[in-house]
Amino acid sequence: MKWKQAWFMDESDEDPRLPHHRNPKELVPLDHLAELGVLYWRLNPKDYENDQQLRNIRETRGYNYMDLLNICPEKLENYEEKLKNFYTEHIHADEEIRYCLEGSGYFDVRDKNDRWIRIWIKAGDLIILPAGIYHRFTLDTSNYVKLMRLFMGEPVWISYNRPQEDHPARKEYIESFTKKVGVALEAH
Numbered sequence: 001m002k003w004k005q006a007w008f009m010d011e012s013d014e015d016p017r018l019p020h021h022r023n024p025k026e027l028v029p030l031d032h033l034a035e036l037g038v039l040y041w042r043l044n045p046k047d048y049e050n051d052q053q054l055r056n057i058r059e060t061r062g063y064n065y066m067d068l069l070n071i072c073p074e075k076l077e078n079y080e081e082k083l084k085n086f087y088t089e090h091i092h093a094d095e096e097i098r099y100c101l102e103g104s105g106y107f108d109v110r111d112k113n114d115r116w117i118r119i120w121i122k123a124g125d126l127i128i129l130p131a132g133i134y135h136r137f138t139l140d141t142s143n144y145v146k147l148m149r150l151f152m153g154e155p156v157w158i159s160y161n162r163p164q165e166d167h168p169a170r171k172e173y174i175e176s177f178t179k180k181v182g183v184a185l186e187a188h
């Protein structure tokens with residue numbers, strides 16, 4: 001069955017909370033996201049406190065830090081400003097790990113050709129964006145999401161807005177593609 005949670009975005013500047021499918025729709029498969037370094041798991045959000053699968057991911061990847069973030073006007077201070085920053089294209093020096101426990105939203109990531117891919121995250125979806133990938137986040141029309149944030153060590157939430165071509169994390173991310181091609185060529 002096709003994975004229907006990611007697609008190339010249209011160019012319209014209508015409300016970002018709308019899906020922004022192209023016409024006709026252009027879905028993006030999970031393995032295409034994996035090529036960009038974007039990882040995805042589907043877990044059971046109802047039992048996140050006892051979930052062995054979540055525990056395994058956290059242990060394997062060293063995510064010892066965890067907190068919860070409710071994105072709604074009542075629970076998030078400076079709601080409007082934060083949402084505006086989330087939707088400003090940026091990178092981080094570290095991975096961004098988000099696990100959706102309730103509600104839904106869109107993570108947009110740039111592919112190798114600088115096209116936007118929209119990833120629809122719902123309860124049970126855990127996503128990892130690699131350090132250095134240009135991305136942004138918006139709520140969808142449900143207007144609510146509860147996210148778990150994971151991190152390795154002391155969390156750093158600094159965003160570096162585009163352009164960041166000289167940022168070490170950006171350079172390393174770009175180099176990771178050429179390295180992969182190099183390995184593939186050597187194998188032939």
Ligand SMILES: CSCCC(=O)C(=O)O
Pocket residue numbers: 069086096098135136137147159
């Ligand atoms: C609030 S989760 C997604 C927003 C984002 O990209 C970030 O926090 O850096």
Ligand SMILES: [Fe+2]
Pocket residue numbers: 090091092096135159
């Ligand atoms: Fe981010």
